[in-house]
Amino acid sequence: MSKKVLIIGAGGVGNVVAKKVAMNPDSFGEILLASRTKSKCDKIAAEAREHGLPTEIQTAAVDADNVAELSALIRDFQPYMVINVALPYQDLPIMDACLATGVHYLDTANYEPKDVAKFEYSWQWAYQQRYKDAGLMALLGCGFDPGVTQVYTSYANKHHFSEMQYLDIVDCNAGDHGKAFATNFNPEINIREITQPGRYWENGEWVEIPAMSIHKPIEYPNVGAKESYVLYHEELESLVKHFPTLKRARFWMTFGQQYITHLQVLQNVGMTSIAPVKFQGMDIVPLEFLKAVLPEPGTLGENYTGETSIGCQIRGLGKDGNELTYFVWNNCKHQDAYKDTQAQGVSYTTGVPAMIGAKLMCDGIWMQPGVWNCEQLDPDPFMALLNQHGLPWHEAINQPLSVEA
16 A cells, blocks of 8 residues: 655755655655755756656755754654655664654665764664654665665575675776766765775774775776775675675775776865864865855756666675675666656666665565664575666676676
C-alpha cells in the first residue's frame, strides 16, 4: 500500500529523490517536498508536472535546524517517513523531529557538526535505543557512497566470500561540466571532506595521512586510468565495524589536475577555512562565502558529458576457502541521468539509492525498529531494484583488481 513521504532538501539530490519517488506510486503516496527556500521546491514540482510524473509533488517551506518547526510540519502532513537530503548538519534535528512525531527516517550522509570538519556515526548510532523503543526505523547513509557501496560489500559477503580481507572502494567521476571549478555536490561539504586528513583501516587500527598524500592511477571500466586519492569516507567506519575480518579498507576518489590546482590556491589564500573572519564589521565563514560564488551543483546537469564509475574491489577467501577477487560496480552516464531526472550523474547516483531504501522501508522489506546502516540489511532486494531504477551493476570474479596493480 502506498505511503506518504516528506522529503526535506531541494538541492541536486532532493530533485532526484522527489522525481524518482513520484515515479513509483506503487510504494509512495502523497509527496511533500520541503526546504528553507520554497521556490526551489516549486521548480522541482513544476518540472515533475511537465514530464508527466504520476504523483503530484506538494511543496512547503521549513527550517531544518528547527525541531519545533519540523515537528509541526510532520504533524500537519502525517507522513509514514521522512527522507532527509538536507545538509549533514541537520541530521540530528530531523532525527529528533521524527522521534517526537513517530515517523521513520532515512538520510544519505552522516551527521557533521558545523564548527568542526569531523564526520562520524557516533552521534547517530547513539539514537539506537530511542528509535528501537519507539518502534521506529532510521536508515543511515543510503546514497551511493555511503549506501550502495555498503550494499555491494554485504552482497559480496553473502554470496561470494567466507572471509573478506581487503576492501577498496573506488569512485571516479569522468564527466565534464565545462566549468573552470565546480563541485558535484554541496561545495561546503565537498571541500570540508577532501581537505581534512585522510584515513584508512589497516590491521585493526586507523592510519591517518596528510590530505591527498596517497594517490595512484586506477583503471575504471569504460573510463580508463584516472589518478585516484585516498580519502577518509564515512562508510569505512561502519563497514569495518560490521565486517571485522577486514584487514584493510580504503576509499579512493578521482580528481583532475585542474580541480587540485584550484583547490590548492583556494586553501593557500584561506578560502576553504571554516573559522569565521571579520569582514566589514561582520563575521563571515570563508568556505560559506566560497559556496555562494561557486556554481550550484544542481545546475550542472544540462551540459554534463561523460560518466561516473563507482564500485568495490574486494579480496579474501571464497566460499570454498580458496583466494578470491571480486569487483562490483556501476557506471552512470551524466546524459542518462539528466534525461531521467534533469540532474547530473553525481546527484542521480545519490538520489536513486535513497528512493530505493525508502521504497524497501515503505514496502516493509527493510522495515525494522532501530538505527541501521545499509550493510546490516538483506542486500538482495536492494541489488535487484538498482537494476530496475537506473543504476545497473556489473561484477567480475577472479579477475585482477586494478587498485592492486
